[in-house]
Amino acid sequence: DGGITQSPKYLFRKEGQNVTLSCEQNLNHDAMYWYRQDPGQGLRLIYYSQIVNDFQKGDIAEGYSVSREKKESFPLTVTSAQKNPTAFYLCASNPGQGYEQYFGPGTRLTVT
Amino acid sequence: GENVEQHPSTLSVQEGDSAVIKCTYSDSASNYFPWYKQELGKRPQLIIDIRSNVGEKKDQRIAVTLNKTAKHFSLHITETQPEDSAVYFCAAKVRGTSYGKLTFGQGTILTVHP
Numbered sequence: 749d750g751g752i753t754q755s756p757k758y759l760f761r762k763e764g765q766n767v768t769l770s771c772e773q774n775l776n777h778d779a780m781y782w783y784r785q786d787p788g789q790g791l792r793l794i795y796y797s798q799i800v801n802d803f804q805k806g807d808i809a810e811g812y813s814v815s816r817e818k819k820e821s822f823p824l825t826v827t828s829a830q831k832n833p834t835a836f837y838l839c840a841s842n843p844g845q846g847y848e849q850y851f852g853p854g855t856r857l858t859v860t
Numbered sequence: 861g862e863n864v865e866q867h868p869s870t871l872s873v874q875e876g877d878s879a880v881i882k883c884t885y886s887d888s889a890s891n892y893f894p895w896y897k898q899e900l901g902k903r904p905q906l907i908i909d910i911r912s913n914v915g916e917k918k919d920q921r922i923a924v925t926l927n928k929t930a931k932h933f934s935l936h937i938t939e940t941q942p943e944d945s946a947v948y949f950c951a952a953k954v955r956g957t958s959y960g961k962l963t964f965g966q967g968t969i970l971t972v973h974p
Contacts, residue, residue: 848909849906
């Protein structure tokens with residue numbers, strides 16, 4: 749089912765805590781992406797990475813951080829600086845040659 | 861940067877009717893236009909895509925049309941079935957940007973009534 753996994757499926761945190769969302773792919777894809785999904789707003793790009801040890805900010809990077817130490821892994825940290833962290837987070841990857849993005853199953857983060 | 865507008869935000873049809881969702885984009889350099897379907901609680905999945913050198917593409921009951929002059933593209937679903945009920949997203953990729961970087965529309969909630 750696409751070879752991209754995200755964990756956990758549901759995550760609950762208290763306000764003020766940092767939390768890291770996992771994204772792993774075994775598709776040997778170069779590019780990886782993080783999106784945030786809120787009702788009525790589509791998918792908004794947080795960060796993306798084209799190669800290991802390199803990543804760029806997307807449209808809504810404030811309050812988030814990422815790393816790309818391995819080709820297979822692209823974890824996203826939601827920091828306490830993110831004002832409205834409650835959302836559905838989707839990771840995706842792309843082989844770098846074609847255009848299709850393959851999505852992971854998502855993590856629903858709730859911060860109270 | 862690229863901006864993609866999608867309409868309508870909700871669409872309700874009777875089983876067997878056709879459904880049409882429209883998107884407009886702002887950057888004339890965009891050259892790839894995918895459509896994704898997302899069922900409740902699931903991941904988005906590509907259902908059809910079109911490149912800028914093609915005006916129309918069909919896959920069984922689904923078709924996409926592209927009008928580069930007007931900078932809009934549309935998804936057409938014929939003979940709709942209840943299992944077509946989902947959220948549909950359009951997207952656009954600007955030529956020359958990092959591979960696969962897409963800008964998404966806001967989504968359309970399609971409901972097909974039996």
